[in-house]
Amino acid sequence: MGSKREKSGNEGADREGEKFMEPLEKEVLLLPSTIKNKEKRSSIHAKLKHKKKVEKRKRAKAREAAEKRALELGDEPPPKKIPRTIENSREFDETICKPDDEELFAGNDADEFSSVLKQGLPPKILITTCRFNSTRGPAFISDLLSVIPNAHYYKRGTYDLKKIVEYASCKDFTSVIVVHTNRREPDALLIIALPDGPTAHFKLSKVVLRKDIKNHGNPTSHKPELVLKNFTTRLGHRIGRLIQSLFPQDPNFHGRRVVTFHNQRDFIFFRHHRYIFETKESKQADSRGKNIRAGDEKSSEKKVVVRLQECGPRFALKLISLQYGTFDSKGGEYEWVHKPEMDTSRRRFFL
């Protein structure tokens, strides 16, 4: 149907086009940006844009029609095209972890987090701030304290960070988190694994506190479940393990709390949710229409639906550097630092 109409439309356009497409074509040839008269330029630009829009709509309609016809005839619908995104056209990276890599697992067993991750040690987190901390900083920290179990806030005072690290490792803390604020806005996060683990420095952005999220839930004190997504490369794997070591490895599933760290294009998105499984009478029959209701009575059986409620906070992290050993700004050795020369392509990712 659609294709037929499209064809006839095309033919009509062709027939008429011979007469008045000529001036249009001339205009197409000269780019609107080269025209100096603004009125003319904008009118031609608008025309071009409209033409493009019409064509796009036509194509979409044709596609839809083809799909519909295939459905009616019982054929295989034409394969859905996969849009080309930056992620799926990512540059080849040899550091991506493979599931059958025995060196990776041996490395995991030997790394700094294995004592926590093998459930030998319960994680104990010290949260502190930069020297000057006000407004959104403390609010963000109080949100973090409700997210991470067994986290303790210590006032920074005038102590050196190296001294704090030393103190924390003496007191059997397993990690230190430093929230850095700039202009009363949290803008960086430092995660230090103790006693000799790496130090990750993140840029913190898009912070939305719990109280600013509409219809937010209030988390319980259960141990949350942890979801780490898309940490694919060797470096990503390490960062993932660093984050994993902040949370207890035995979640209370009846608490129905999930903490998600989702990596996308090297940005790590943090979300905190409560979920609930609800058994519902499915209302699909109503929505479809009344004519098929009689036959569809059976399908309105009980269905399990998952609902999510966000608890907050919400923020995004971007890795700036990963330092070998604990915090040492002057004599530190880096495992990975972001350098401007590494940004050779938009399709190159490190995590």
Add this chain to the structure above:
Amino acid sequence: MPRTTTVDIPGCPPLRALTFDVLGLIKVIEAKGAEKAHAQVVERWGEPDSSRGLLASSIIDRELDPLLGVARKNGLVEILSPINGGVQASVSNINQAGTSAEDDAIVGLYLFRRKQLESSSRSCTFLTCTIKGNTIIRSIEVPRSQNDTVNEVTQTTWATSGSGDILCSKVDESENFALFGGKRVEMNLWDLESNTKVWTAKSPAKNSLGIFTPTWFTSTTFLNKDDHRKFVSGTNDHQVRLYDISAQRRPVMSLDFRETPIKALAEDLDGNKIYVGNGSGDLASFDIRTGKLLGSFLGKCSGSIRSIVRHRERPVIASCGLDGYLRIWDIDSRQLLSAVFLKQHLMAVVFDSYFRNEEVAFSSMDLPPEAIRSEEEDIVPAKRKKKSKTRSGSKKHSSGKRNKKSDLE
């Protein structure tokens, strides 16, 4: 416009390198045969075990009977064959005085080339230096078979430092002098014949603000092959210092390089150039005669550089470090020739420079490389000739035109 293709890296000349990592694995990387070949991992020796992590290495790079020494985290020193990785001898470095291997890790290892025992040809002398400054020179007889016990012949021990931690050590080419330095330990030179301290450096004067930077050496190397008097050292506060024993006890020259500690130093063969690697993965070459930066090696190197080596014959250096890559660079163009991902934090790299001989022998069996080369050479001048012909033809043509024009006029 986004780039959709990756930049391909030019291959490197045939070479063979061995890398040592924290899991105790030794990996053999070879770039084979034809020019512009990519380096690849060909062999892996050992099983991953973090307690056997490698700390230091040394190679006797010779055509006949090369030897490779490695020091492990658990205090073992192993003598291997760099050709097939077979363990020939292993000696424990732990003293009887109840110090554990973790506390007193080995930081330096050197296999002596020239010192051989007269009694037997299958002996090996090596120097080990631990972080607390216990330096031991040992001669061992390499057992004929696996079952024989290692026969220690001689042993000399002395303490290099009283207070600080030794972090770097180096033995010069004549094998008579050794350098030590570290945290709170000034660079000092020892005579290995008599086991006495010959020379100690003096820390540089306070700066104009009266601030004194504490001593903390992280790497060192002798500058020249036949001169033990000049050496360079890298410090934790990103300085490269040139010392000359015959001149003064303070550094002759000191250069600043970027902002993270200098972690690796290597000298060029002629002793005019040095290669400097630091804690944030910057690699550069300096002309040490003038102290000028010649240029940086750019190649997306993101992790701390732990080791740099210069190839003995080819104009190539290799660097490796915490980012798990072995990178091979051209020293003149400072271009990355090849990068191999080796998965672990790498501690050291060495070149096996007699590899080429084997390679030629191999390649001559199936295809003589010279034949290919000569063919290529034949083709190239032929093309050039053609070009020149066409050019001359066009010239003639144009001149003809001109003539015509002139005729018309």
